[in-house]
Amino acid sequence: MPRIIYHLPFKINKKRASASQIRPLKLLEAFQQYGYTVDIVEGYGAKRRKQIAAIKEHIIQGTKYDFLYSESSTTPTLLTEKKHLPLYPFLDFSFFSFCKKHGIKIGLFYRDIYWCFEQKQKTWKQIVAGYFYRYDLRKYSLLVDVLFLPSLDMMKYIPFRFPGKVAELPPGLERYDCERIVTGQEINLLYIGGIGHHYNLKMIASAVSAVPGLRFTICCRPDDWEAVKEEYRSVLSDRICIVHKSGKELENLYRQADLFCLFVEPQEYWNFAVPFKLFEAIGYGCPVLASRGTWASRFVEDHKIGFVCEYDIYSVRRQLAEIVQGRDKLLSCKKEIKEVAPENTWGARCYKIAVALTAEPVN
DSSP states (O other): OOEEEEEOSSOOOTTOOSHHHHHHHHHHHHHHHTTOEEEEEOSSHHHHHHHHHHHHHHHHTTOOOSEEEEEOOSSOGGGOSTTOOOSSTTHHHHHHHHHHHTTOOEEEEOOOOGGGGSOSSOOHHHHHHHHHHHHHHHHHHHHOSEEEESOGGGGGGSSSOOOSEEEEOOOOBOOOOOOOOOOOSSEEEEEESOOBTTBOOHHHHHHHHHSTTEEEEEEOOHHHHHHHHHHHGGGOOTTEEEEOOOGGGHHHHHHTOSEEEEOOOOOGGGGTOOOHHHHHHHHTTOOEEEETTSHHHHHHHHHTOEEEEOSSHHHHHHHHHHHHHOTHHHHHHHHHHHHHGGGGBHHHHHHHHHHHHOSSOOO
């Protein structure tokens, strides 16, 4: 039976609903479903040290591994302890070096480059973290065979040259077989996610309030909403609903939705950032509205799974009015989604990883 090492330099919190926690769990499940025996390295340093020692002993005793797959943390590798102190400075990268010396290919998913987009006036903690982020990149360039990124567009923002292979590996999706709940004649627009600096929804909220025949549900964390609600007061209406749901509760929101909203201000960050919720929406068979100038808009346009318009109030009002007047366009997008979904499952992502790291992935 094929065997791999699955390395996460952080502790997984199964109760946390963020993409950085969901993604590695979904990939792990997919690898296991594909038939791989998976030896896991995960947790705080003390736990990882024991797991690494056991795997090293397996390798010395002759156990063969097809490859090692790792996912980076949202914080630097050396700062993933509870108090963010570098208590195990050589643990993970010396393990990579050991695996490399024993002929095991290493693939690593580099999650985000958000730290490069922080404000110019950085705190001392951000300055220190920056050194550790760059240390990660130097180690990747020496030890990693295949660098996986959410999008290839992200590569030009990474401040180092990677000598190995670079491959795109966006989030995957689960396919949900659920019938849409018809709640009336209005088009139901749904947004789920953060709200704030990188997630400015004021323009789309204003457009919804101005176009009859629409309802808009914004689902975000309570604290996030409390921080911005005064900014949104002038653009809200009785057809805009703010809710705070998560986990299984989201299914009902998707079942009531005609259209998922990724209409955000197209800042430079969104040129390469890949929204996790884009693929979740596709899994629910929900067409997507995206703002031009973002990675998501290019994906939506290329695959004909939704609508893309310029980020200005007149364009989005016109687009929303056209959607209200012609539901047939939504049905056409749903048909395309059925074609696109199988190519973007978590299983498909695992297959791509295996193809990149070995000539004979499990079928």
